[in-house]
Amino acid sequence: MNPVLASRLANIAPFHVMELAKMAAELERQGRSIIHMGIGEPDFTAPPPVVEAASRAMADGRLQYTSAVGIPALREEIAAHYQRVYGLQIAPSRIIVTAGASAALLLACAALVDKGAEVLMPDPSYPCNRHFVAAFDGVARMIPSGPEQRFQLSDAVVRKQWSETTRGVLLASPSNPTGTSIPHAELAKIVGTVREKGGFTIVDEIYQGLTYDEEPFSALSLGDDVVVINSFSKYFNMTGWRLGWLVVPEYLVPQVEKLAQNLFICASSIAQHAGVACFTPESIAIYEERKAEFKRRRDYIVPALGQLGFQVPVMPDGAFYVYANCSALSDDADRLTIDMLHQAGVVLVPGLDFGPYTAREYIRLSYATSLDNLQEAVARLAKFLGLNPVHSRVC
Known part of the structure; x- marks a missing residue:
């Protein structure tokens, strides 16, 4: 018989970001090409x-x-x-x-x-x-x-x-x-x-x-x-x-x-x-260049999401995330992200992790990946949604 666990564990929910990451890893082991825009981790490493x-x-x-x-x-x-x-x-x-x-x-x-x-x-x-x-x-x-x-x-x-x-x-x-x-x-x-x-x-x-x-x-x-x-x-x-x-x-x-x-x-x-x-000074110069690149990615992906049918009601002014309303595409953000992963090979995260208020209507996208990956992800999502190719200006 197992010992009784601490009652506080009932207040700790699983982290769905990591669950999606596990699903993506399994698809990659099967040979699928997956674009990761789920976990908030810079694609840059220490200089x-x-x-x-x-x-x-x-x-x-x-x-x-x-x-x-x-x-x-x-x-x-x-x-x-x-x-x-x-x-x-x-x-x-x-x-x-x-x-x-x-x-x-x-x-x-x-x-x-x-x-x-x-x-x-x-x-x-x-x-x-x-x-x-x-x-x-x-x-x-x-x-x-x-x-x-x-x-x-x-x-x-x-x-x-x-x-x-x-x-x-x-x-x-x-x-x-x-x-x-x-x-x-x-x-x-x-x-x-x-x-x-x-x-x-x-x-x-x-x-x-x-x-x-x-x-x-x-x-x-x-x-x-x-x-x-x-x-x-x-x-x-x-x-x-x-x-x-x-x-x-x-x-x-x-x-x-x-x-x-x-x-x-x-x-x-x-x-x-x-x-x-x-x-x-040498390191800070590198970080500032990378910051400018993050902004460039943001300025590409936000309008591209709009063309895909997502709504971005507030322009993100920092970090490397976009919180987008997907209710025009689905009434279940969790199901939508799973379908996008399996059918388009793109990892996005449902609002489920971040609280009940926006759980079903919002997805989070991390643009902490290359601009090439963002553009490929947009192309895949356009195909998944049955849309014409999306053209968004890259500054």
Whole structure:
């Protein structure tokens, strides 16, 4: 007889993105050509200066455990990055290096979420965010947030939905799955309201480096009490290196350090030494070129989706996702994505992962693949839908 499992497992749903990826892998084993636009992983990898820094660290034997909060050189470089890009003075002591943004979110929730504590977030949201809250027996309260709100929470909604059990908000700007950001003025109002209520604000900024249409800003500009998550996976193209960071108020540092010591010991030492090289002028120049390429892909795929019959109600201004309404093509986004995979060889993701509000009407597309692949995917989808070839301008 198997032992009784923890009851919290009932609140953790499977990740359908990964299920589709498994289906796609099986088709590839059968010899099918599959274009992947499901998982949000850049097709770029770490640039040469970063790889060389990792090689030097290994050759020099810098492979031991580090401090649970990260090596000083990396914390200082991250702080300097905030100064250069956002004009913010962030003390390196407030920066905690983590084993990816997932570890950062886990630590933040471990420090701030009590049993039964309610955390507000928009529906749709990245699914793991609500599961991090559930992992600490909190309640992720997802608020339906449509295109008229840019799929984000507003200050008015936060005020209206705040209850006696609400303890904070968990936001993402730019967001996965929508690629939309919260305007600075609106985010300032939300932070002010949460502060007034005595709650916490956690902002996931892992796509902040990939902001295309406006000057990027960090929620850290809104006060030292805002908790910010970031990562080396997206802008810095280091997904498998599992490296991220967390910025917290000074009073939280010893508490989060204590948690990190027990839960993780430290982030990968090799990845940390490599991460220092991400901030050199040579590396930043490469990242900015790649950012421009992501924007070029966005500017191709959004109008192409419109010609295929999808509706994109909000232009994504960041990340590398498009959240598209497919209701003109199907009343079941899940079934549609499975059919597109098997019949067209194109992986897209249904809204099912991101919350019930948009589950049946929306699909998420990741344009973190080459322009050639995007064009081939559009051609395949046009054929699948019985349409003439789609012509969309490539800038």
